[in-house]
Amino acid sequence: MDWQWENAVAGSVAGLATVTFSHPLDVVRTRFQVYDGRNPNLPSYKNTPHALFTIGRSEGLRGLYAGFYPAVLGSTISWGLYFYFYNSAKQRYIKNQDKTSASIHLASAAEAGGMVCLLTNPVWVVKTRLQLQTPQHLGRPYSGFNDALITILKDEGWRALYKGLLPGLFLVAHGAIQFTAYEELRKVIIDFRHKQKSSVDKSSDLLTTVDYATLGAASKLVAILATYPIQQRPNTDGVPRYADSRHAMEKTARLEGIKGFYGGITANLLKNLPAASITFIVYENVLNLLKRVRRKD
Template sequence: MSDSTVHAIAGAGGGFISMALTYPLITVSSRMQVQKDKTSKESYKSGTDAVKKIIAKEGVSGLYSGLDSALFGITLTNYCYYYFYEFTKGIINKAQMSTIESMSAGAVAGAATVLITNPIWVINTRIATRNASAPNARPLGTIETATQMIKDGGLKSFWQGVMPALVLVANPIIQYTVFEKIKAKIAKTRSLTSFDFFILGAISKLAATSITYPYIVVKSRMQLKQSDDAKERYSSIMDGFRKIVKYEGVAGLYKGISSKIVQSILTASFLFMVQASLVQYVARLLSVLGLRAQKRI
């Protein structure tokens, strides 16, 4: 198996572990992103308030709504991203890529990943926010949610929010470019440790999420079942921006950002640390199984 496959498997494992550790923060952030009315008694005033209300109404399990689809989604997402990123780096075939080359590799990997995995994240967003949008609704699993989506809107429902998701390819481009550049500087002076990868993941994700967060809010809302109310239905990315600012103010573009920043930083930190640690183990395992020639990467 190629180096691209080794990195992809390690990335998938890192994504699975990081998602499992930080998922409650994703639930809180997702619900606050899609929340449009902050005046009702049921609305979430802050991340802490959201946690309290979710547990009070749904139990601790409410913080893990949609975990199964999220774990599957992040595993596939990271597998695809690392595979295409390393594959593109292999085509460029340079030990040290320029900023433009690194961003190009990220763009190819990000676009391919979005097109493959968007349906999974639409399902996950619907599950994670269902109790918030319909408080008395019975919780639905992954298969039930997918079936309901097909019934309500056909197969095109799985591709809602794909345009802002493609725009958000800028997020991993920024993240991996910052990561690679800082890593290269440190690598010139000493070998990197697991803690270095943890910190690099935090720094790179903080930069990426801070810049792209308004698009994340628009994407999350476009992935929901669109309302019949014209002011809550977004026909495009720009329409989403206009309506959020008009009805909720600029602050509406940053709903849930505090929990999202914490979740994103922790997820990226664990991801980079675990992925870096798993690469050599995966390579050795595949060699033992006879699926790969013995070599270090």
């Protein structure tokens, strides 16, 4: 079962590398998603560069990396668990088959996403709360991850840590689409390279770092375009604006139109396409390194 833990370790390292690189853009994306032009207590930004500059000038590095600790914790745990569950499920599904298929990739990714979502939702709730703290924030600000977690539990109860779970489970489709696209495109490239090098076994050695980067970005683009509108904006001023996911979608459509469903998508793409490339570059290379070490032993 060593290969399963190798996937978990490689996934955790990839998650750590990715969130370190992309966190400021994630802060911007979160700020854009909650701003609807009607709340005077929320700052407005013209575009992504303006948001980065404004946050950096008014809040400093702390503002750009607001919620960094829970983001690192959540990303490291999430990617480690995701790759572990994904590869475990994939091996289970193909046990009685000669090769994988798109349906197996889809089912494996959906299963892994559901498990990770249930286990890590509290971390993402705390991260979002910390990211949305601005100089205009009403009420006592959280001093950090532990303070936010304890305060939420004390004031709102454990159910508050699972707010957004339903749309989070809907977004399992995002990961399923991304991993299916990644695996299917990966097979195409490997098969093509294998035909060019008939004496070489079909293996990840046929792929390069550039391949991993391209596959990661391409698969992420497909997933983002397919699932981005499925989001529920968090409540930021203590007054619930949305009763549930359906209410959020109806209100967004009525007040903001189609553009409302794609708020912050520029920051999302700028963050997530390079981030996806980094994730798979680090994951695949760390995994290959761990495999080579195991073979030597």
